[in-house]
Amino acid sequence: MAWGLSDKGFNRPNQADLKEEIDQKQKELFGDDVNLSYKSPNGLISGLLSWVLAKVWELGEKIYLSGHPSKAEGVNLDALTPYFLTSRNPELHAEGQVEITGTPNFVVVAGTRY
DSSP: OOOEEETTEEEOOOHHHHHHHHHHHHHHHHOTTOOOOTTSHHHHHHHHHHHHHHHHHHHHHHHHHTTSTTTOOHHHHHHHGGGGTOOOOOOOOOOOOOOOOSSTTOOOOTTOOO
16 A cells, blocks of 8 residues: 555555564565564564654654644644634633542642643
8 A cells, every 4th residue: 555645645554554564574585484473573673663663654644734724733733824814812811620530649739730
C-alpha cells in the first residue's frame, strides 16, 4: 500500500503495518527462517523500529493537517486565520467548581489550574 500523500489526502501506516514491512525485509535479507518472535533480537529490532517510524509518520500527518483550518491546532490554527480574515477568540477567565475524585488524602496543590 502506498503511504504518504495521494489525491485522497495523507495515508499514514500504523505501527503494525510498519512492523510487517520490517519483518518482511528481514526475511528477504536473512531468510524465511529468521526468528522474529517478540523476544528475539530481530523481533525486538522490528518492534523498536516500527514504533519509532510510527511516531515519525504521526508527525508527518500532523504537519500535513496543520495547513487545514478544520484540523489545525494551537499556533498552527492561529497562523491560518489571516487567510480567512478571522482571528481566534482570546483566552478568557472563567470560574467554577471542580469536583475531584481519586485516592483519599491525595494533596491537590493550591492554585492548580484546570
